[in-house]
Amino acid sequence: MTEPEPSTVAALAADAPSTKQSVDPYNVSGEIGADGIAKAIDYSKLVEEFGTKKILDEDLKRFEEVTGHKPHRFMRRGIVFSHRDLNLILDRHERGEPFFLYTGRGPSSDSMHIGHTIPFDFTKYLQDVFDVPLIIMMTDDEKYIFGGPERTIEAVQSYTRTNVKDIISAGFDPKKTFIFSDFDFMGGAFYRNVARMSKHITLNVARAVFGFNESSNIGKIHFGAIQGATSFASSFPHIFGDDESITTQIPCLIPCAIDQDPYFRMTRDVAARLHFAKPALIHSSFLDALQGPGTKMSASIESSAIFMKDSAKDIKSKINKYAFSGGQMTVEEHREKGGNADVDVSYLYLRFFMEDDEELARIKKEYETGKLLTGELKALCIQHLQEYVKAFQDRRERVTDETVQDFMAQKRLVFSGNPNAKVALNEGGETGLEGKMGEVKVEEKTKNQLKKEAKEKAIAEKKAAKEASKAKETE
Numbered sequence: 001m002t003e004p005e006p007s008t009v010a011a012l013a014a015d016a017p018s019t020k021q022s023v024d025p026y027n028v029s030g031e032i033g034a035d036g037i038a039k040a041i042d043y044s045k046l047v048e049e050f051g052t053k054k055i056l057d058e059d060l061k062r063f064e065e066v067t068g069h070k071p072h073r074f075m076r077r078g079i080v081f082s083h084r085d086l087n088l089i090l091d092r093h094e095r096g097e098p099f100f101l102y103t104g105r106g107p108s109s110d111s112m113h114i115g116h117t118i119p120f121d122f123t124k125y126l127q128d129v130f131d132v133p134l135i136i137m138m139t140d141d142e143k144y145i146f147g148g149p150e151r152t153i154e155a156v157q158s159y160t161r162t163n164v165k166d167i168i169s170a171g172f173d174p175k176k177t178f179i180f181s182d183f184d185f186m187g188g189a190f191y192r193n194v195a196r197m198s199k200h201i202t203l204n205v206a207r208a209v210f211g212f213n214e215s216s217n218i219g220k221i222h223f224g225a226i227q228g229a230t231s232f233a234s235s236f237p238h239i240f241g242d243d244e245s246i247t248t249q250i251p252c253l254i255p256c257a258i259d260q261d262p263y264f265r266m267t268r269d270v271a272a273r274l275h276f277a278k279p280a281l282i283h284s285s286f287l288d289a290l291q292g293p294g295t296k297m298s299a300s301i302e303s304s305a306i307f308m309k310d311s312a313k314d315i316k317s318k319i320n321k322y323a324f325s326g327g328q329m330t331v332e333e334h335r336e337k338g339g340n341a342d343v344d345v346s347y348l349y350l351r352f353f354m355e356d357d358e359e360l361a362r363i364k365k366e367y368e369t370g371k372l373l374t375g376e377l378k379a380l381c382i383q384h385l386q387e388y389v390k391a392f393q394d395r396r397e398r399v400t401d402e403t404v405q406d407f408m409a410q411k412r413l414v415f416s417g418n419p420n421a422k423v424a425l426n427e428g429g430e431t432g433l434e435g436k437m438g439e440v441k442v443e444e445k446t447k448n449q450l451k452k453e454a455k456e457k458a459i460a461e462k463k464a465a466k467e468a469s470k471a472k473e474t475e
């Protein structure tokens with residue numbers, strides 16, 4: 001086995017203050033074992049602790065039925081593993097009712113690594129599948145407020161600009177996407193919702209949810225109101241209109257890494273009190289650092305990650321040099337005993353980035369039976385990562401300042417939701433999003449709608465009859 005440098009392992013596990021696993025927006029670390037080495041994150045435990053729902057096979061089945069799309073490989077492989085109210089979003093999609101996608105990024109450095117692209121790749125897939133508006137929040141204020149004394153506003157704003165280009169390179173559709181920076185967008189309807197959120201979050205709650213204390217600056221304590229307020233459609237009148245009786249009832253689906261859940265757990269509580277639609281969530285797990293399960297990619301440790309700016313040569317040498325291997329010491333031993341794919345970084349990365357399920361299963365089997373050697377597995381991983389990073393770099397090259405402007409402009413978005421839905425979306429009426437849900441033309445009504453209409457008709461008839469007989473009485 002290629003043992004990682006102990007110093008690197010210690011550095012990557014350094015944000016672990018305790019020996020227990022800890023996952024929150026500011027710190028992600030696996031349990032530190034007796035040997036001082038971090039263990040892999042136990043995601044089932046998080047589902048239990050956070051009170052989320054595990055994504056089950058039946059959920060994948062329903063997803064495919066409702067959307068007509070094969071679930072993303074992240075979903076098929078349990079990389080996207082947990083949710084809150086995903087079923088309600090699927091129900092809405094089925095009925096053709098509006099919702100939007102919301103995700104974000106804290107711009108804390110210029111170098112995005114492959115771990116950062118996971119939630120965005122997944123979000124891009126969801127945008128294609130649902131054809132709904134997507135809002136991407138750049139929390140430059142968060143990264144300033146939570147950063148060290150040396151971090152300046154100028155720096156985080158410049159990270160926003162470069163990070164937005166990287167995010168756009170995931171392939172989002174500019175007609176359906178709005179990207180904003182907190183520093184630039186704060187005000188108007190968005191700020192009104194921030195104020196509503198903050199009025200319903202006590203210091204006690206912020207402390208309990210995020211672990212703040214007397215020495216935490218007050219910006220940190222307030223920030224949850226900002227990240228939360230983006231979950232509300234009423235924060236974006238240029239997309240959803242300004243009738244709050246309609247917009248406050250349009251929910252969002254938030255694809256995010258599981259560490260962001262505390263923000264939205266709190267937001268869901270506040271939403272209930274504001275009588276706003278609660279955000280739904282779909283959670284992803286983390287991509288381990290090159291040093292193996294239990295370590296975390298760090299934007300400031302070159303050898304911990306593959307960066308999106310790495311050349312094909314960089315990728316090759318990093319995987320060969322640093323990728324933790326589950327193989328045996330000698331070829332003979334490996335042929336005899338086989339390797340351990342579950343801890344092998346090259347295999348873990350293929351699990352994230354290789355599309356073909358059968359090919360992946362074959363690789364795992366051959367590795368575990370010793371047919372496939374570590375060097376061969378690494379070569380497969382290198383080839384896949386090189387292709388993935390190259391495709392990203394090609395798209396990144398085409399992103400100009402004008403592209404950025406277009407994505408960040410407060411413009412109307414064009415989207416159609418579910419083309420097979422049976423409810424009218426664009427003729428005003430039901431949703432009130434006149435013309436804004438795109439070109440959906442509707443021939444059929446759902447059973448529920450017909451039922452509702454029949455009921456309304458019956459009530460109206462009853463009322464008319466009553467009034468008629470009343471009129472008769474007074475005659």
Ligand code: TRP
Pocket residue numbers: 025102103104105106107137139142227254255256257260
């Ligand atoms: N706080 C997140 C970060 O530090 C950024 C963020 C804001 C976000 N809103 C989000 C991430 C919604 C996921 C979903 O990166």
